[in-house]
Amino acid sequence: MNAVNELFRPRKLSALDAQYDAQRIAFAPVVFQCVRVAWKRGMLDALAGAAKAGLTTEDLVPIGRLSRYAVGVLMETALSAGVVSRDQDRWYLTKTGHFVVSDPLFRVNADFVHDVCYIGLADLEACLEQERPIGLRALGDWPTIYEGLSILPEPARKSWFDFDHYYSDSAFPDVLPHVLAHQPARLMDIGANTGKFSRMCLQQDPALHVTMLDLPVQLNVARQTLADAGVLDRATPYEIDLLDETAAFPGGQDVVWMSQFLCCFSEEKISSILARAAAALADGGRVLVLDTFWDRQQHEVAAYCLINTSPYFTALASGNSKMYESRAFIDCARRAGLQLADVRDGLGICHSLLSFARA
Missing domain, CATH: 3.40.50.150 (Vaccinia Virus protein VP39)
Known part of the structure; x- marks a missing residue:
């Protein structure tokens, strides 16, 4: 097991790399939604099935049940996130993309963030100031989420319990x-x-x-x-x-x-x-x-997931x-x-x- 001071050690970055990391943070909610939609619409699974052959945007249109424009929006954001790659006019799933479609940890975390947390986190600043789960109003009228767990609206209920x-x-x-x-x-x-x-x-x-x-x-x-x-x-x-x-x-x-x-x-x-x-x-x-x-x-991926669950507790669960x-x-x-x-x-x-x- 790593000691705390062994987790999240600062990387040596150039100024440009550091700026890129900062912009990834700025656009993280946008990337999350685009990758999620591409995943839920089956396009990433289709790319996994196509393997090295890849698929064109036109191939993905009927799979995603979206227009060519809409598929392009999603795929380009997925490209920027390293979830897919592109060669000429064909799209391919990357190793990161394979974890998106096949890792149950991604599924439960992504569904939990979207179905339970996403809207309520817009109130995070006020929740931090007041130490009350103000964001919970997006799901129901309870003082904390625990009074409403068994009667949460779907899909939040399923995603909460799956998580x-x-x-x-x-x-x-x-x-x-x-x-x-x-x-x-x-x-x-x-x-x-x-x-x-x-x-x-x-x-x-x-x-x-x-x-x-x-x-x-x-x-x-x-x-x-x-x-x-x-x-x-x-x-x-x-x-x-x-x-x-x-x-x-x-x-x-x-x-x-x-x-x-x-x-x-x-x-x-x-x-x-x-x-x-x-x-x-x-x-x-x-x-x-x-x-x-x-x-x-032992690994930073686990610590990262756990640390970033804390704002859920602030905004929706209890506030403190x-x-x-x-x-x-x-x-x-x-x-x-x-x-x-x-x-x-x-x-x-x-x-x-x-x-x-x-x-």
Whole structure:
């Protein structure tokens, strides 16, 4: 794992190269939309299929169901972005273009940015000033996005859950043995979301009981997930407003589990949640936090994706949360009366598991 100071080291650039990078930033929203439309309209897939033969603009017109003019606009921007190349009158997909059409990471990120974030990010400056998710009004009338997750308008709902599950689901098989290593009798899943991880735990250990904490609208989904799997009888859905610092958590827990959850809150709220989690532990119990920390990534591509998810939290999710460095959680845990017992990196795509015990 690279240390933070090894990530994003400045490159040695000429003045012209640096100016070019600056203009790429200026036109980034334009490039995003053009490449996205070319991809969604099937033109990039067609170029992938054509391989070294390439396709002409006229070939792409019926594929994209657009005029020759419109195809030219899209292809020229894709050319400037390095997604396609051109030789005479033929277009070819580049290596970058192949990642656009074949990498699921691009798909979930691009759909999430377009369907969930794009319009709301126009309010980012005001959101930063007020630390409120003002951009959320583009999707619905809720104080934070979490109250509306299960009833988001389509395609935002599908894109949000595809994004969330792509990242979290990749780590679940890796982390499950660590969660159940000491055969806990009682596990509390804070921010149970769809109940997918609770279901996995209950199916893995027939003696386990799980308490799921979340907002009512989310627990309705989690209940159904567990009912469909036939394990709801060993689960207790517990409706709670986790931002209410007076709302205690059910006690006697051998494991308190949080997955991609604490990043949804400010550091002040994280400390409060961790303090209540610590109070809910049975003797010898552990608080396990699975999350995506940009400072613990091996490759810059993962850190880049994580860092640039933070403005979503600002503009649409809560107004005051982000993708944190791991030390932020560790400091919050210390203030909450917990000490770091273990760290495991490299789980799933880009996850780390922090294990805390009472100090």
